[in-house]
Amino acid sequence: MPTPDSGVRVRFAPSPTGYLHVGGARTALFNWLFARKTGGTFVLRIEDTDRERSTEAHTQVILDGLSWLGVTWDEGPYFQGEYGDRHRADAERMLADGKAYRCFCTREELDAQRSAAEAGKGAFRYDRRCLRLTAGEIDERMAQGAPFTIRFLVPDGEIAWEDAVHGRISFQGTDIDDFVILRSDGSAIYNLAVVSDDIAMRITHVIRGDDHISNTPKQIALYRALGAVAVATHHEFVLVIVGGLFVLEAVSVIVQVFWFKRYGKRIFRMAPIHHHFEHLGWSEPTVVIRFWIIAFILALAGLSTLKLR
Numbered sequence: 412m413p414t415p416d417s418g419v420r421v422r423f424a425p426s427p428t429g430y431l432h433v434g435g436a437r438t439a440l441f442n443w444l445f446a447r448k449t450g451g452t453f454v455l456r457i458e459d460t461d462r463e464r465s466t467e468a469h470t471q472v473i474l475d476g477l478s479w480l481g482v483t484w485d486e487g488p489y490f491q492g493e494y495g496d497r498h499r500a501d502a503e504r505m506l507a508d509g510k511a512y513r514c515f516c517t518r519e520e521l522d523a524q525r526s527a528a529e530a531g532k533g534a535f536r537y538d539r540r541c542l543r544l545t546a547g548e549i550d551e552r553m554a555q556g557a558p559f560t561i562r563f564l565v566p567d568g569e570i571a572w573e574d575a576v577h578g579r580i581s582f583q584g585t586d587i588d589d590f591v592i593l594r595s596d597g598s599a600i601y602n603l604a605v606v607s608d609d610i611a612m613r614i615t616h617v618i619r620g621d622d623h624i625s626n627t628p629k630q631i632a633l634y635r636a637l638g639a640v641a642v643a644t645h646h647e648f649v650l651v652i653v654g655g656l657f658v659l660e661a662v663s664v665i666v667q668v669f670w671f672k673r674y675g676k677r678i679f680r681m682a683p684i685h686h687h688f689e690h691l692g693w694s695e696p697t698v699v700i701r702f703w704i705i706a707f708i709l710a711l712a713g714l715s716t717l718k719l720r
Contacts, residue, residue: 419451498599
């Protein structure tokens, strides 16, 4: 693991639940370029805590795709699933500090709360009923072996940060639900696992798509609860605006790097591929349109290949 004076440290943390797509490759490239520019460290972390969907085959495809793109990592690959003990210890620490609490609500009880919220045409928010349990009631349920999750007690007040792309972003703690950080089986939920790992690996900058903006206030609150300093954030634009046409980057999920590798050899050289990936969401309309036309062709080629298998 790194030392306290490790300098700039960034990470790319894909989940091995599918292939490496263009959006993921773009995020990896931005992190890699930032590390190279600053003389920092590029860390590869495989977030394999989704036990049902994560596969070794998908992990290998991600590694092969990054290698083909020339995106080399300095540390790793680390595997998030190996750090379950630390994730649980961090959750227990927040529990002991009064910054989290046990929730004994069953799925049926939570579904009933959601249905009631929908009937009242309101947004579902957990009503903190388990936060109001007395110590005796908690001990009694624990003695009976009742399953429980651990919820983070979101503090009131503003949670704000200076984003390197979007500028100042602010949320109110009162608008954020007390979210689960540890499942009843003892495994960590995404937000806790990410923060725990980023702290342990001394990540200094997080560069990712702005579909993660909604996760950021939760993660900043967890950083504070664990006594750590929140990292600098760079959220890439994921909305491409071309002549009034809005194209969600989610479309890039169907365009796999594998297809560029197999079908795009004669269209691109490696340098232009990097150029197009870097400028997605930022570039002049002609570059973006040209990329998406080629990407669409590759998607059709790849999908037709999949159908033939």
